[in-house]
Amino acid sequence: DQQVKQNSPSLSVQEGRISILNCDYTNSMFDYFLWYKKYPAEGPTFLISISSIKDKNEDGRFTVFLNKSAKHLSLHIVPSQPGDSAVYFCAASDDTGKLIFGQGTTLQVKP
Amino acid sequence: DAMVIQNPRYQVTQFGKPVTLSCSQTLNHNVMYWYQQKSSQAPKLLFHYYDKDFNNEADTPDNFQSRRPNTSFCFLDIRSPGLGDAAMYLCATSRERHVNEKLFFGSGTQLSVL
Numbered sequence: 001d002q003q004v005k006q007n008s009p010s011l012s013v014q015e016g017r018i019s020i021l022n023c024d025y026t027n028s029m030f031d032y033f034l035w036y037k038k039y040p041a042e043g044p045t046f047l048i049s050i051s052s053i054k055d056k057n058e059d060g061r062f063t064v065f066l067n068k069s070a071k072h073l074s075l076h077i078v079p080s081q082p083g084d085s086a087v088y089f090c091a092a093s094d095d096t097g098k099l100i101f102g103q104g105t106t107l108q109v110k111p
Numbered sequence: 112d113a114m115v116i117q118n119p120r121y122q123v124t125q126f127g128k129p130v131t132l133s134c135s136q137t138l139n140h141n142v143m144y145w146y147q148q149k150s151s152q153a154p155k156l157l158f159h160y161y162d163k164d165f166n167n168e169a170d171t172p173d174n175f176q177s178r179r180p181n182t183s184f185c186f187l188d189i190r191s192p193g194l195g196d197a198a199m200y201l202c203a204t205s206r207e208r209h210v211n212e213k214l215f216f217g218s219g220t221q222l223s224v225l
Contacts, residue, residue: 002153009151021178031210043201043216044154051211089154097142097208101153 003027004092006102019077021099021105023090026071034099035075037063038087047088048075080109082102114138117217118204123190125225131221132187134202140215142208143185145177148219153200161208162184173186189222197224 002099003020005024023033031052050057050064050073057064063076077084090102115136124130128200142161146154159166161181174196176188189196200220203214 004153025198032214036216041119041120041218043203043218044214046213049211049213080159092124093210093212095210097154097205097210097212099214101146103151103153 002103003030004090004100004102006009006090006105007086008105010102010106010107010108012110013080013100015082016079019080019084019107019109021074021075021077021088021090021107023075023102024071025073025092027092027094028071029094030100031084031095032093033064033066033073035058035062036089036091038089038104044089055085077107080107082109082111085109115202115204115215116219117200117220119220120218121221121223123223123225124189126194127191128170129137129193130189130222132189132200132222134185134187134217135183135188136185136204136215137183138204138206138215139182140204140206142205142212143179144203144205144214145185146174146203147185148199149197150202157187159208192222194224197222 034049035047038044066073087104091099124149144159145157157171178186199219202217205212
């Protein structure tokens with residue numbers, strides 16, 4: 001029973017356009033949400049996070065939106081760059097600090 | 112500077128032959144985690160250590176064991192690997208076991224079982 005779901009396995013966008021990656025969760029006890037980025041042959045690296053008390057967090061080209069009523073979050077990348085091509089994992093944390101990951105979305109940004 | 116180091120990057124073992132994967136960290140973090148990731152699936156938490164306190168996930172098979180001899184090192188032992196255990200194994204650390212802690216990952220060990 002998957003508590004964190006990324007329903008789009010892949011996404012392709014043109015350089016300079018917006019990339020929107022989506023994530024849904026089922027457990028209303030999740031308090032903290034994170035996005036990780038993974039390049040081939042490397043481990044996931046932290047990208048951006050959001051607390052459940054907020055609905056938006058921005059860091060440069062990356063913005064995460066949280067809709068608690070819909071149990072949905074999204075990552076916006078504007079403008080997208082070829083170097084953003086990677087696998088993006090959504091993760092959620094409960095009060096124990098344990099991270100539950102989604103399956104990942106492979107983003108390809110075309111020059 | 113690598114902060115979470117996993118060795119080896121690739122490991123091939125035979126069906127039923129015990130194998131050990133290693134992880135070390137230079138961050139002096141209290142918590143170390145082992146995740147299993149099969150192709151196109153979510154990383155799945157197997158267990159974690161909070162200092163010397165071992166915490167097993169309920170659905171982690173008994174075939175998987177772990178050791179943490181000191182703060183810096185953590186090992187994943189697979190006693191009798193099956194074909195279904197072929198996966199990427201990711202080690203991660205965090206400073207504390209709090210809700211807003213970030214995890215720092217190693218590059219992973221890709222395990223093949225022949």
